[in-house]
Amino acid sequence: MPGNLYNNCSNLPATPTRLERLLRERELRKYSKCLNDCEAELPSSTQDCFSPDLETSTCLFNDEELLETVSASRSLNDDGERLDFRTSKQRLLVVANRLPVSAVRHGEDSWQLEMSVGGLVTALLGVKEFDTRWIGWAGVNVPDEIGQKALAKALDEKRCIPVFLDEEVVHQYYNGYCNNILWPLFHYIGLPQEDRLATTRSFQSQFDGYKKANQLFADVVNEHYEEGDVVWCHDYHLMFLPKCLKERNKKMKVGWFLHTPFPSSEIHRMLPSRLELLRSVLAADLVGFHTYDYARHFVSACTRILGLEGTPEGVEDQGKLTRIAAFPVGIDSERFIKALELPEVQDHMKVLKQRFAGRKVMLGVDRLDMIKGIPQKILAFEKFLEENPNWHNKVVLLQIAVPTRTDVPEYQKLTSQVHEIVGRINGRFGSLTAVPIHHLVCLYLIICFHI
Structure with a gap:
């Protein structure tokens, strides 16, 4: 992040350029050649071990450790012949x-x-x-x-x-x-x-x-x-x-x-x-x-x-x-994108589109936790319905609440409070065919991404 004094870990090297990688690989080949009594060069497969992804993925590596890895990975077999270089992950x-x-x-x-x-x-x-x-x-x-x-x-x-x-x-x-x-x-x-x-x-x-x-x-x-x-x-x-x-x-x-x-x-x-x-x-x-x-x-x-x-x-x-x-935390976005192509996910998406056809859908996915503000979100939605009667039966709030710490009394009280608020609002603004809030205390949509 620009201007972040506490994001400049000196152990974190900048991503090397192609020229820097080539120069580094040449030095590694020289070092290996010395280990082999100037008779052999490193195989091309060695280059993958020192790719930029591996070198920059942790700030706890240094040059001496990399060279020690090269040295330790070359050993002799029972016949006294030098074994091929084997890449190993940290x-x-x-x-x-x-x-x-x-x-x-x-x-x-x-x-x-x-x-x-x-x-x-x-x-x-x-x-x-x-x-x-x-x-x-x-x-x-x-x-x-x-x-x-x-x-x-x-x-x-x-x-x-x-x-x-x-x-x-x-x-x-x-x-x-x-x-x-x-x-x-x-x-x-x-x-x-x-x-x-x-x-x-x-x-x-x-x-x-x-x-x-x-x-x-x-x-x-x-x-x-x-x-x-x-x-x-x-x-x-x-x-x-x-x-x-x-x-x-x-x-x-x-x-x-x-x-x-x-x-x-x-x-x-x-x-x-x-x-x-x-x-x-x-x-x-x-x-x-x-x-x-x-x-x-x-x-x-x-x-x-x-x-x-x-x-x-x-x-x-x-x-x-x-x-x-x-270090802002991210996710493996490719895994989530691939999950959309799963047949079971596609079938469930079709069911949801049919169920909420003609209505705007507001989606919330949160842990059922005290600091997530789920009761406040639901009460704000009630305030919106009060002030905008023309939106009745035209908008739905789909709130997925993932249960957590179910054995803690404070969280049990929170679960009861949310259920009471949802029931009151649905009774006030809902009908026999539609309700404004769908409150799901389940893991189904989350589990879809872990298949």
Whole structure:
């Protein structure tokens, strides 16, 4: 983004020109020729390994590592002959609260895996330049060893590695600290103000559960980490993870990315554990945000709350620089375009066109979440119908609401509230043949894109 001081990661090289690539490939051939006692050249297939896509896709590579890869990839076989150069992808360990699949148990040692729905999953499906392993919680409690081994084996086929959390840890860490404290605060919703003493006690137990869960994630990462891997931590669920990883291995390359807004320093001050969380995130080598504003808020929190020095590249703490940058998240657009050509999608599109023929259709696709403003959207549509009676039976609002956190009381109340509003408006402006609002709490249209 132009003018973004926190988007100039010096580790991110500019996309090389064709001339630069040719010069680089020539140097690599010279280096390989030296390794082969000046007798052989690199095969042409080697050039694909050092394409611009691979070189610029991460800011954690450098020239020495590339040359070491060339050297390490050439070995001798049993007859003492030099083996051909084999291209290999960089290993990337994606660590997130949830795996991209949900597990359903069938029997003692049998599991069924289904595709998960979420923005993180959708965005990372487009990452194909790396040998990726995904580490996370499968969304189920598996207390027995037989079940854990069977689930780990089933997930291994999907290149996933499970983190096993018991019900108490999930309650304190996920339902408690993540969803009761961090999620509202990061969206500028204040902390609960009821019984201050009870809130403080509850907060401390939730924070302890949060740190325990992050340590369990760190244990799994360390178990599967290989030298040279890049560890990519995701979201507010794992703010404590970079510190846990760096304490075990300072040379580990760790990045952390936040998939929510980061609030201003004035709002972040409301968080009792603000100092510990900020320092834990700063243990990472690279910290990413969606926008420049979020990155600026984070740097401001570090300077005003921790007293550290902010630089155009990030935050410096006693000589250690943590790079801060803005990386807007995108999607694999080709996958969505191809989904439109599927027969089942085409058939469903025809049904929708027939059902809403002659009427304007307003489409909304949102998670059923407190910060998405679904009740406000529906009430605004009611206001439009009140002020424009000539649009009755000529416009329809098709609202797709993807359920989330169904076991949290606040979200259960939100679901009931939305259903009540929709029912009242449809009863007021609808008829026997048509209603103005179609509220669908389902995953069908989302799942179509994961076929």
